[in-house]
Amino acid sequence: MAATAATDQDENSIQDELSHQILLAERVIKLAQEAESSKLECSDLAKQSTQLAHLLRSVVRLTSSTQSLYERPLRRIITDSSMNLDRALKLVRKCKHGGVLRLVVAITTTADFRKVSNLLESSIADIKWLISIYDSESGTNLSLPPIASNDPILAWVWSYVATIQMGQLKDRVDAANELASLARDNNRNMKIIVQEGGVAPLLKLLKDGASAEAQMAAATALYNLGTDQEKVQAIAGEVSAVPIVVKAIGESPMRVQIVLVNLVARMAELDEGVREDLGRENVTRPLVTLLGMDIVVEEAKAPSGKPSIHSLVQINKEVTKKTFHSNSSSSLSLYSDGSSRGGRKEREAESPDMKHRLKVSCAGALWKLAQGSLFNSRKITETKALVCLAKLIEKEHGELQLNCLMTVMELAAVAEANADLRQVAFKPNSPAARVILEQLLRVINEENSVHLLIPTIKSIGSLARTFPAKETRILGPLVTQLGHKSVDVATEAAIALCKFVAQDNFNCVEHSKAIIEANGVPRLMNLLKSNDRSQKHEFILLCCLAIHVSNSPALEQARALSVIEGAARSMLAHHPELRELFAKAVDHLTLYQPGAHSHHKHSYVP
Structure with missing residues (x-):
């Protein structure tokens, strides 16, 4: 009313x-x-x-x-x-x-x-x-009224928007395409379109779904407009904008879905508030559904030996049966078909390239939605997204594989800061967490691409507090990456290892021993010899090892005490917050290393 x-x-x-x-x-x-x-x-x-x-x-x-x-x-x-x-x-x-x-x-x-x-x-x-x-019968009028004689774009925008809002369907589609083209040209055009009320008619055209061409034109125009935070807020601020976009993702043809999913990714990346609005509208569900299209897991007997992704999924079947359903007695589809027009037949008729592009977009959108968002990360992990992501990381290559890894990385980063999410979504003995870990380990052991290794290493580091001391497969590959030819990869490995040996990690002593047993000290010393970059994380790692395994022959042989003291002056000058850690490491090494008492009677503190 x-x-x-x-x-x-x-x-x-x-x-x-x-x-x-x-x-x-x-x-x-x-x-x-x-x-x-x-x-x-x-x-x-x-x-x-x-x-x-x-x-x-x-x-x-x-x-x-x-x-x-x-x-x-x-x-x-x-x-x-x-x-x-x-x-x-x-x-x-x-x-x-x-x-x-x-x-x-x-x-x-x-x-x-x-x-x-x-x-x-x-x-x-x-x-x-x-x-x-x-006059809806006359179509778009591109003549120039005197009021806009100094700014033709204004008259064109008025005419196009009026046609989209009041015209016949064919004219509305043409006008939306013209607005999309204007928006693509420059930022000023975008501002005029937004300021002159062009967003609401485009959303209505998308919502009406009168034709695939109409939806495509509206989606493309909206995507071209949402290039910065201000315009994203303007789009999301229209009445029912987010629900319209989310609903259209579930109901539109695949080529329209690709554009809309890319719009969601862009909006989520540019504005934190809009990111949460999208999550509250449950945009993650259709995204996971589309990402998991064509993924079918065979029924399997009780697993024996080393668990596979397939067998682990079957173990988890009962836990997630409320979210996903079985298509037949012999196979389990991870995801429902959604409510897109034409259903499965239309989807199956699409080209493999179109399906691949949609999956790439969905993985990218989930990545941006998960970024720093506890709410969205919970929404994503409540589905079988982790299993789906693991499967795609295993089978795919290129941008799709990378986007899946980036999504896992963001989910793990949020879980690192939230114990509840960490314990629910990444509990070590849960099937979903295990299949993800299998793929992270496979990537870190088999891949050499910097782009793939960095998110993989970050993911493992973020989950450091979830791994029990008996999990022996993880630290060895991380230690190996300390010797990677890429400084960025080696640094990320050092950062990840620091999280395993940090004081707040319950298993820090056992992890420290495992790092030393994996020949981590020589690789760490090689990194510390490099003088062309900051060595903060390597310094922290060595100090933590010195504190937790002070009597290690490997540390004595590497002259860890001398190395730490030698790096201290420069390090503490730039990072004074490390002073306490440094002092503790020196005290432990002085206490446990033979022959160090007389030479290091007084700990050096710059």
């Missing part, structure tokens, strides 16, 4: 403004007819005002019969017209005077009559143009 009242008030406001304009024009006509001087000029103004009043009445009829009126150009033109009629009224009012004053007025207003006449002529042309764009 409140929304209806507001709409009626807006409509009344337009009608009131038009009525005021008509009355104003009639006053100009009346005073012009009563003029005692400059009668010829006043007569011309009266004729123009009569024409203007006639056109305004036509606009009144159009607006009263139009259900969905695009008001932006109308309000601008009415405001301009009102100013011009006011000037005409002041001018003809002067012409009622007689005598000497009449001569003075005649001399001083000749140029004014010409100027006001030109202004009224411009208003007449503006309103004629306005009527033409409100």
Whole structure:
């Protein structure tokens, strides 16, 4: 009821403004007819005002019969017209005077009559143009009204938006495509489209779903508009914008889904608030559904030996049966078909390339949605997304594999900061967590790509507190990466290992022993010898090893105490927060390393 009242008030406001304009024009006509001087000029103004009043009445009829009126150009033109009629009224009012004053007025207003006449002529042309764009039968009008003579883009945007909001379907599609093209050209065009109310009609065109072409045009235009935080907020701020986009993802043809999923990824990346809004609308569900298309897991007997992804999924089947359903007695589909038009047959008819592109987009969107968001990360891990991601990491290559790894990395990063999520989603003995770990270990052992190794190593590091001391497969591969030829990979390995040996890790002592047993000390020393970059994480790692396994022969042989003290001056100058860690490491090594007591009687503190 409140929304209806507001709409009626807006409509009344337009009608009131038009009525005021008509009355104003009639006053100009009346005073012009009563003029005692400059009668010829006043007569011309009266004729123009009569024409203007006639056109305004036509606009009144159009607006009263139009259900969905695009008001932006109308309000601008009415405001301009009102100013011009006011000037005409002041001018003809002067012409009622007689005598000497009449001569003075005649001399001083000749140029004014010409100027006001030109202004009224411009208003007449503006309103004629306005009527033409409100005529749904005529399509888009790309002529240039005087009000936009200095800015053609404004007139084009008005015309395109009016067509999308009020035109026939074919014209609406063409106009949406034109807006998409304008938005792609430059940032100024985007701002004009948003400021002139172009987003709401595009969302309506997307929602109506009259045709795949209409949805594609609307989705592309919205995607081209959402290039920064301000515009993303403008899109999401429209009434029901997020629900419309999410619903369209589940119901649209695949080529439209790709554009909409890319829009979701961009919106999630650019604005944290919109990211949460998308999660609350449960956008993760259709994304996981689409990501998991064609993934079918065979029924298997009870697993024996080393568990595979397939067998682990079967173990977890009962836990997740409320989310996913079985298609037959012999196979389990991870994901439902969704509600897209045409269902499975239409989906199966799509080309492999189209399906692959959609999966790439969905993985990218999940990555951006998970980024720093506990709510979205919970939503994602409540589905079988982890199993799906593991399967794709195993089988795919290139951008899809990378996006899946990045999604896992962001989920793990959120879990690192939240014990509940860590214990639920990444519990070591849960099937989903185990299949993910299998793939992370496979990547770190088999791949050499920096782009793949970095998110993999970060994921393992974020989950350091979930691994029990008996999990012996993890630290060896991480230690090996300390010797990677890429400094970035080696540094990430050091950061990850630091999380295993940190004081707040319950198994820090056991992990420290495992790192030393994996020949970690020599690799770490090689990294510390490099002077072309910051060595903060390597320094922290060595100090933690010294604290937890002070009596290690490997540390003694590597002269760890001398190395730590040698690096301390520079390190503590830039990172004074490490002073306590440094002092503790020196004390432990001094206590346990043979022959160190006399030489290091007093711990060095810069």
